[in-house]
Amino acid sequence: MTETHAKPLIYCFSGSPYVWRALIMLEEKGLEYEAKWIPRSSGEHRTPEMLALNPRGRLPILRYGDLTLYESVAICHFLELEHPEPPLIPRSxxxxxxxxxxxxxxxxxxxxxxxxxxxxxxxxxxxxxxxxxxxxxxxxxxxxxxxxxxxxxxxxxxxxxxxxxxxxxxxxxxxxxxxxxxxxxxxxxxxxxxxxxxxxxxxxxxxxxxxxxxxxxxxxxxxxxx
Ligand SMILES: N[C@@H](CCC(=O)N[C@@H](CS)C(=O)NCC(=O)O)C(=O)O
CATH class of the missing domain: 1.20.1050.10 (Glutathione S-transferase Yfyf (Class Pi); Chain A, domain 2)
Known part of the structure; x- marks a missing residue:
């Protein structure tokens, strides 16, 4: 059964520029979210459960409602479309x-x-x-x-x-x-x-x-x- 997340949940490595993009986006949009920090050396991001979320075994991964997304730029675009205010992509x-x-x-x-x-x-x-x-x-x-x-x-x-x-x-x-x-x-x-x-x-x-x-x-x- 698909898990539904009331609050966006983002899986993170500390210091990853890709993760950071998604976090800045969540913050700019003023969203409440939960960040789950994974120690890189733990290998937790490569467990079968995590590979089911992103087969590439990379972070960030965003869980939003019943949606699971990876790839930082895609996550940023999704958040922009879902939360157009304040706009981070101009209109013209x-x-x-x-x-x-x-x-x-x-x-x-x-x-x-x-x-x-x-x-x-x-x-x-x-x-x-x-x-x-x-x-x-x-x-x-x-x-x-x-x-x-x-x-x-x-x-x-x-x-x-x-x-x-x-x-x-x-x-x-x-x-x-x-x-x-x-x-x-x-x-x-x-x-x-x-x-x-x-x-x-x-x-x-x-x-x-x-x-x-x-x-x-x-x-x-x-x-x-x-
Ligand atoms: N193109 C991906 C790149 C993500 C990526 O490479 N993340 C690194 C962290 S900086 C990662 O998860 N590496 C897996 C590992 O270290 O095992 C994105 O933009 O999200």
């Missing part, structure tokens, strides 16, 4: 398309982040010398520069003067980079201001990854190749 076709372009482009930031991080963590080794790592860091900087360029329009947020789904989707990835050692300042002043603005949002503060409150971040050394 052109603005709406802009938000979709930016949310799609967030994948490139993810790719460059994970690539650089794998070098930083030593998961990709340096047998070929320091150059592959340097190149990965440079690609990351080039990608970050694209997001600086996206803010050239002078608005407060990625798609203009109002927060949108684009900010919700992109912010956790940038916060993750900052936590692992990226400095946003000299080369990316607009991104630094946007980041500071996002930090002030109650939705971001309320959904801040619990273990980030207790432990310091790391320094992957991305800045060393600037």
């Amino acid at each position: 076709a052109a603005q709406r398309a802009r938000v979709l372009v930016l949310t799609s482009e967030a994948n490139y930031l993810d790719t460059e982040t994970w690539d650089a991080l794998l070098f930083a963590l030593g998961a990709k080794n340096d047998e070929a010398g320091p150059e592959p790592r340097r190149q990965a860091y440079l690609r990351l900087h080039a990608e970050v520069a694209r997001w600086e360029a996206h803010l050239e329009h002078g608005g407060h947020y990625l798609a203009g003067d109002a927060i949108s789904l684009a900010d919700v989707v992109v912010f956790p990835g940038v916060a993750f980079l900052v936590r692992t050692g990226l400095t946003l300042s000299k080369r990316t002043p607009k991104l630094a201001s946007w980041y500071a603005r996002m930090l002030e949002r109650p939705s971001v503060q309320a959904s801040w990854p619990p273990h980030w409150r207790e432990t310091a971040g790391s320094d992957a050394g991305y800045d060393a190749v600037e």
Whole structure:
């Protein structure tokens, strides 16, 4: 029988940028929800029960009424459609398309982040010398520069003067980079201001990854190749 959830229930890993997107969205919509935090090392997200919810064994997973959803961007879109106020996707076709372009482009930031991080963590080794790592860091900087360029329009947020789904989707990835050692300042002043603005949002503060409150971040050394 399908389980029905009176309050949205979201399964979370602390520090996952994908999970964080969905949490920010729930907060921006002012929804009451329950967050179930799973320690990543527990493997609980791969039990048969959890794999029945998301066969990929990944989080976030949202249970909403009798609906089960996974994939962070899909969850965000669902919440927008189900709770249109306050709007996080603009009304006009052109603005709406802009938000979709930016949310799609967030994948490139993810790719460059994970690539650089794998070098930083030593998961990709340096047998070929320091150059592959340097190149990965440079690609990351080039990608970050694209997001600086996206803010050239002078608005407060990625798609203009109002927060949108684009900010919700992109912010956790940038916060993750900052936590692992990226400095946003000299080369990316607009991104630094946007980041500071996002930090002030109650939705971001309320959904801040619990273990980030207790432990310091790391320094992957991305800045060393600037
Ligand atoms: N495309 C998925 C990606 C979700 C994802 O990869 N989540 C990671 C956490 S950052 C995960 O659950 N990994 C499984 C694991 O660590 O075993 C989304 O946007 O929701």
